[in-house]
Amino acid sequence: MIESTADYELAPDRQEIRPSRPAQSYWSESWERLRRNRLGVAAGTLIALLALMAVAAPVLQALVTHQDPSRQDLGTNFDLPGRAHWLGSDELGRDTLTRLIYGARISLGVGFLTVAIQLTVGAATGLASGYYGGVLDDVLMRIVDVVLAFPPIFLFIGMSILFRPSTVTLSLIIASVGWGVVARLVRGEVLSIKNRDFMLATRSIGARDARLILGHLVPNVLPVMIVAASLALGQIILIEAALDFLGLGIQPPTPSWGNMLTNAQTYFVHSGWLVIFPGLTIFVTVLAANLFGNAVRDAYDPRLR
Amino acid sequence: MADHLLEVRGLKTQFPTKDGLVRAVDGVDFHVDPGETLGIVGESGSGKSMTVLSIMRLLPRPGRVVAGQVLYRGRDLVKASEAEMQEVRGEEIAMIFQDPMTSLNPVYRSGWQVGEPLRLHKGFKLAASLREAVAMFGKVGIPEPAKRIENYPHEFSGGMRQRAMIAMGLTTAPSVLIADEPTTALDVTIQAQILELLKDVNREFGTATVLITHNLGVVAGMCERVMVMYAGRVVEEGPTEDVFADPRHPYTWALLQSIPRLDADAHEPLRAIEGMPPDLSSLPDGCAFHPRCPFRVDRCLHDTPPLEWVGQTQRSACWVTQGGADLNAATARGEEGESRV
Amino acid sequence: MLAKYTVRRVLASIPVVLGVTVLTFLVMHATAGSYVPGLDLNPYLKPADIARIRSNLGLDRPLYVQYGTWLIGIAHGDFGRSLLDGSPVMSHIVERLPNTLELTVTAILLGVALSIPLGVTGALRRGGKIDNLFTLLSTAGFAIPQFWLGLILILFFSVQLHAWRLPWLPSGGAFSSFNGGDVMDRLEHLVLPATVLSFFYLSVWSRFVRSSMVEVLSQDYVRTARAKGMPERRVVYVHALRNAVVPLVTLVGLELPALVSGGLVVEVVFGWPGIGRLAFERATQYDYTTVMGITTFAALLVVFGNLLADVLYAWLDPRIRYA
Numbered sequence: 021m022i023e024s025t026a027d028y029e030l031a032p033d034r035q036e037i038r039p040s041r042p043a044q045s046y047w048s049e050s051w052e053r054l055r056r057n058r059l060g061v062a063a064g065t066l067i068a069l070l071a072l073m074a075v076a077a078p079v080l081q082a083l084v085t086h087q088d089p090s091r092q093d094l095g096t097n098f099d100l101p102g103r104a105h106w107l108g109s110d111e112l113g114r115d116t117l118t119r120l121i122y123g124a125r126i127s128l129g130v131g132f133l134t135v136a137i138q139l140t141v142g143a144a145t146g147l148a149s150g151y152y153g154g155v156l157d158d159v160l161m162r163i164v165d166v167v168l169a170f171p172p173i174f175l176f177i178g179m180s181i182l183f184r185p186s187t188v189t190l191s192l193i194i195a196s197v198g199w200g201v202v203a204r205l206v207r208g209e210v211l212s213i214k215n216r217d218f219m220l221a222t223r224s225i226g227a228r229d230a231r232l233i234l235g236h237l238v239p240n241v242l243p244v245m246i247v248a249a250s251l252a253l254g255q256i257i258l259i260e261a262a263l264d265f266l267g268l269g270i271q272p273p274t275p276s277w278g279n280m281l282t283n284a285q286t287y288f289v290h291s292g293w294l295v296i297f298p299g300l301t302i303f304v305t306v307l308a309a310n311l312f313g314n315a316v317r318d319a320y321d322p323r324l325r
Numbered sequence: 326m327a328d329h330l331l332e333v334r335g336l337k338t339q340f341p342t343k344d345g346l347v348r349a350v351d352g353v354d355f356h357v358d359p360g361e362t363l364g365i366v367g368e369s370g371s372g373k374s375m376t377v378l379s380i381m382r383l384l385p386r387p388g389r390v391v392a393g394q395v396l397y398r399g400r401d402l403v404k405a406s407e408a409e410m411q412e413v414r415g416e417e418i419a420m421i422f423q424d425p426m427t428s429l430n431p432v433y434r435s436g437w438q439v440g441e442p443l444r445l446h447k448g449f450k451l452a453a454s455l456r457e458a459v460a461m462f463g464k465v466g467i468p469e470p471a472k473r474i475e476n477y478p479h480e481f482s483g484g485m486r487q488r489a490m491i492a493m494g495l496t497t498a499p500s501v502l503i504a505d506e507p508t509t510a511l512d513v514t515i516q517a518q519i520l521e522l523l524k525d526v527n528r529e530f531g532t533a534t535v536l537i538t539h540n541l542g543v544v545a546g547m548c549e550r551v552m553v554m555y556a557g558r559v560v561e562e563g564p565t566e567d568v569f570a571d572p573r574h575p576y577t578w579a580l581l582q583s584i585p586r587l588d589a590d591a592h593e594p595l596r597a598i599e600g601m602p603p604d605l606s607s608l609p610d611g612c613a614f615h616p617r618c619p620f621r622v623d624r625c626l627h628d629t630p631p632l633e634w635v636g637q638t639q640r641s642a643c644w645v646t647q648g649g650a651d652l653n654a655a656t657a658r659g660e661e662g663e664s665r666v
Numbered sequence: 667m668l669a670k671y672t673v674r675r676v677l678a679s680i681p682v683v684l685g686v687t688v689l690t691f692l693v694m695h696a697t698a699g700s701y702v703p704g705l706d707l708n709p710y711l712k713p714a715d716i717a718r719i720r721s722n723l724g725l726d727r728p729l730y731v732q733y734g735t736w737l738i739g740i741a742h743g744d745f746g747r748s749l750l751d752g753s754p755v756m757s758h759i760v761e762r763l764p765n766t767l768e769l770t771v772t773a774i775l776l777g778v779a780l781s782i783p784l785g786v787t788g789a790l791r792r793g794g795k796i797d798n799l800f801t802l803l804s805t806a807g808f809a810i811p812q813f814w815l816g817l818i819l820i821l822f823f824s825v826q827l828h829a830w831r832l833p834w835l836p837s838g839g840a841f842s843s844f845n846g847g848d849v850m851d852r853l854e855h856l857v858l859p860a861t862v863l864s865f866f867y868l869s870v871w872s873r874f875v876r877s878s879m880v881e882v883l884s885q886d887y888v889r890t891a892r893a894k895g896m897p898e899r900r901v902v903y904v905h906a907l908r909n910a911v912v913p914l915v916t917l918v919g920l921e922l923p924a925l926v927s928g929g930l931v932v933e934v935v936f937g938w939p940g941i942g943r944l945a946f947e948r949a950t951q952y953d954y955t956t957v958m959g960i961t962t963f964a965a966l967l968v969v970f971g972n973l974l975a976d977v978l979y980a981w982l983d984p985r986i987r988y989a
Contacts, residue, residue: 166685169968171927173942174961177949181957182697258811262931265813266946284817285935288825295821299814307809314805383892385884407898415895422893427886432908442894493894 046322050243053319060315066308071132074124081118091115098291107297110280111287119275120301126187126276127305130260133191134198135249141195142202143245147237149203150210151229161207164200172197176259180268190269194259198252205248209241243320250313254306261302277302328399329356330533331380331418331501336393338372338379345606349375349388351557354632357501362527362534364548364565366541366580370602372557373537377503381420382410397501416446419494423506425486429478436462436474439493446497454496461492464529465522484515488522495526502526503535508543520547541580545569553577556603556613559632563639571653573641575618578652612644620645620652671980679973683966687740690962691733694746697954740966745959750951755959758944765840766940768852769932770925772860777867778918782911784868785875789910790902792880800872807869816862816935823858838937859936863929867921874917879910919975923968 044052054060073080092112101108107116149160179193213219214237222236263269264278272279280298287294338350350372357363365373378384380395380402395402397413405413414420419442422428430438439461440454449457455474462470465488478486487507494502504523508516524547527534536548544551544565551568553561553576561574572578579598600617603609609616615625624644632642646652711719727735739745745755788797824837836855882888883906891905892898921928930942937943941960948956 162681162685165682166689169682169686170961170965171923171968173927173930174945174957174964177930177945178693178957178961181949181952181954182693254809258809261811262813265811266931266934267950268946278811281814281817285820288817288821295814295817299811299818302811302814303806303809306811307806310805310809381893383889411895411897413895414893420893422886422890424886428890430887430891430905430909432912433905441896445895490890 046243050320054315057315057318060312060318063308063311063315067128067305067312070124070305070308071128073121074128077121077125080121098287098294100293108293110294111283111291114275116280116297119280120277120297123275123277123280123298123301124305126264126270126274127257127260127278127302129187130191130194131253131257131309133187134195134256134260135253137191137195138198138202138252139245139249142199143206143238143241145199145203146206146208147210147241150207150214151237157207160203164203167197167200170197172259176263177266177268180263185263185269185271187270190260190263194256198256202245202248205244206241209244210237213237213240243322247313247317247321250316251310253313254309257302257306257309329396330359330398332356332394332396333376333380334394334396336376336379336395337391338375338384338388339391340388342387342606347605348557348608349605350379351608353393353554353557353559355552355559355562357533357535359500359533360527360531361550362524362536362548364544364551365535365537365554366539366544366551367554368539368602370556370605371554372605373554374505375557376554377420377505377535377537381414381418381503382407383414383420412446415442415499416497417499418501418503419497419499420503420505421487421490421494421507424510425483425490426478426510428490429486431478433477434474435476435478435481435489438478439474439489439496442493442497457496458492461496462489465489465492465495465526466518467492483511484518487511487515487519491519491522491526495530495532498530499532501533501535503537505537506539507536509538509540516543517546523547541569541584553580556608557605558613558642559640560614560643561639561641562632563636567636567638571636571639573635573639573646573652574643575620575645575652576614579617579619612642620650668977668980672977675973675976679969682969686965686969687737687962688733690958690965691736694955694958695729695732740962745963746955748948748956749953750948750956755956755963758956759941759960759963762939762941762944763926765938766929766933766942767925768840768856769859769863769929769938769940772856773863773929774867774918774921774925776860776864777871778914780864781868781871781875782914784872786879786902786907786910788872788876789879789883797876800876804869804873807865810865812862812866812931813935815865816859816932819858819862820935840939859929859932859938862935863932871914871917875910875914878913879906882906882910885909922971922975923964926964926967 092114098109098111105115105117107120109115110119145160145164149157175197176193179196180190183189183193219236227235260269261276261278264276265281267279267282270276270279272282277298281295284295333353333355336350336353337348340347340349353372353376355363365376367373375384375388378388379390382390382402382405384390390403393403397417402410402413429435436455436458437451439458440449440451443449443454443457444451458474459470462473467473467485467488473481473485473489478489481489491504491507507523508519511519520543523534523536526532534548536543538544548565550563551565552559553568553574555576561568561572561577563573568577569581572581576598579596582596583598585595598617599619603613609626611627612618612621612625612630615621618625622645628644630642630644630647632640633647635641635643635646641647736746743756745759747754748758784800788800791797820837823835827835835858837858838855840852840855883902888901888906891901896905927942929938929940930946932938933940933943934946941964945957945960948960
């Protein structure tokens, strides 16, 4: 029987503290999360493969399909998928598969280029606007307001009749609206970061504007931009395809997924399948882009932490 | 022993998570009789909220009651159907929550919400329920009640909102009122008012009150009996006066020790409890408190002490005190720096 | 308070209105400039006459004066004249806008009406097979090109059903030219294009309602509702739903600009006589002034729509007036 406290061990042994995980940077941690998202990885791989296919189109054409995308062969027009034309042929006997491969150049080319332009211009505007504030901010944001007041599709139509459509001009046209959204987004992030203590601290040790903007603001704004970019790619591909379909984008005979559908309505009644493949390709590509974009957002968006 | 109004026996609640099985409530026994006030004290993660949510069967996913009984007027609520529970909730056992700002629906008027239990359980029509709401507002001390029932929750101050919540709980004259940290989200001065209100309500309506808090001062001011929880288990239980004057568990003892005193020497260090709160998915063997206990002995590392009587009125789950040790005496001896054995 | 806020918002809109009109004016001037239909080609006019006509039309005035005329014209509802036939743009707008609205409003209403039950079901059976199916469908719906979906639906519901001698849906137009025009006829024509247009909204909004509902269901006040002994159905449909759809209203409000322009592609595919299709047709004929006139009209509508929405929000939620 225990009689007194002298029998007890007044023990200051510490409970063993488990070692914490090694410190990991935001970037490597986000990359890990992205890698573990199998659907996202699959989607991203698909996009990468499509891009590769687009770049290697002439090679593929020469070695794999042995078809010229603009070679007309009225003898084999409206072919169903078969040995001569693996995915069939269109009204002029041109091979659908080869045209689809070349079409990827347009869709992905415009897609990536537009994203690049949007991000660059939008980020620069947002950074300047958010960081310097004052009159510059007012003016820039008014300009963005004006740009965003126009319904995009009208703007695209209007601009496409002003300039001869090519991959570059289409990218510029589509980006002319998108940069505004990016600018607002970046400005918002800058405003919330600008006033955090670490910015004040860095400033107080004498860092100049350029260093603050490039060295500190940009890395913190980058995640939001990445997320916005990956979510936008799918939409841009859809817009570009719509413009092509309407005949206001890339003109035939240059094949693009959108303009391959332009004549489909005319040949509906007896060759309905002409509609299937180009549209399916657009659908699958945009789906992959969206899924990848979602995965990127789940992994990198700092607001979801 | 006569049947208690509400009795919990051997309650165990668990959460299967991807990091392991969390034993939120690990064998809890207590009871409440009509008109009594019971305080449940413990730090975050001690299982106090989960215990009462288990009683009400309002556990968040993926929590489950895996063992034990909850006897309300002799009926086991653990085995009751959802429909039967819906009759008990709000009518027989009412519960109010910590943060009245988020616990009241922001899109409906307060009077409509406060009168709702009457419409649900007692068949009141809207107009009659609103009249009752006005009456209850008056009883809980909300001025201009007839006007106030038209207000939305965000139009009330913190203290008024909590009064409204209390009114909402009492409209159906329940037998038991469970208050989960009702004052934690309020200013200190308002806290005192709300506690006074709860005491008045308990006296006037005879509602048994179970008050959950981490604040010993709140318990001292309000509850006749107190129950101390640690790591999902009850470690001490008894009349408040007795437990505070003569704690029979090292955890209670340490809690009371850690309260800073105005009359202490300015240079005296504050006494915190050493160590970290327990990880409920991997509890240590033996007594859950032993890694932080200044009184532990060998047995504490291997055997889990049951809740037993240690004195006339108190129960404690501690080998040391069950063996007859007096913790206060140990304190006294410690202060004098010598052993009197 | 509300008045002051309204005035502030109106003042803030003025630069945007100016920006929009300046931009469209410059574009029109650069493309069509001092072009008067038929003037240069008329062999009976002497250069002096041409100069006089131009002067009468104010085409030799300085740029800012011409802009001023353009602006004043807009204030009176004059959005210019077509380069092709000189017809006033406004008359085209008046003629075509109701058709577009018929289409877009139906699509939005369809979207809202369907996305709420879909979203709520997904939230209630979170993680289950139905939820996964809905999520899959909405992810897919987000990726489908509108024009392709339209073509596919026409292919099936108009061409195929007709080939199989089943009742089929019309493939174009808003109503039949002969012995048509009644409500049933118009509805028949409306079904396919409205479905295509609402598809996108449905995909986005149903996901949104679902996540909003999931979040609301985890709120404290839902727990309070259950603690009051409420049947789960009432908890979901009376206490939770009211809160979950509030952010949807904001989303739908953001689509107001699309009421005018959103249907363009669908209008073209289905031959719908709306304002979008008009803009498209005129664009292919390089009728710059009509296209710009319609664009200006739509943009100004957006600006005023946003203004109205802001004031409405401030009226509904008193806290905003002080922002």
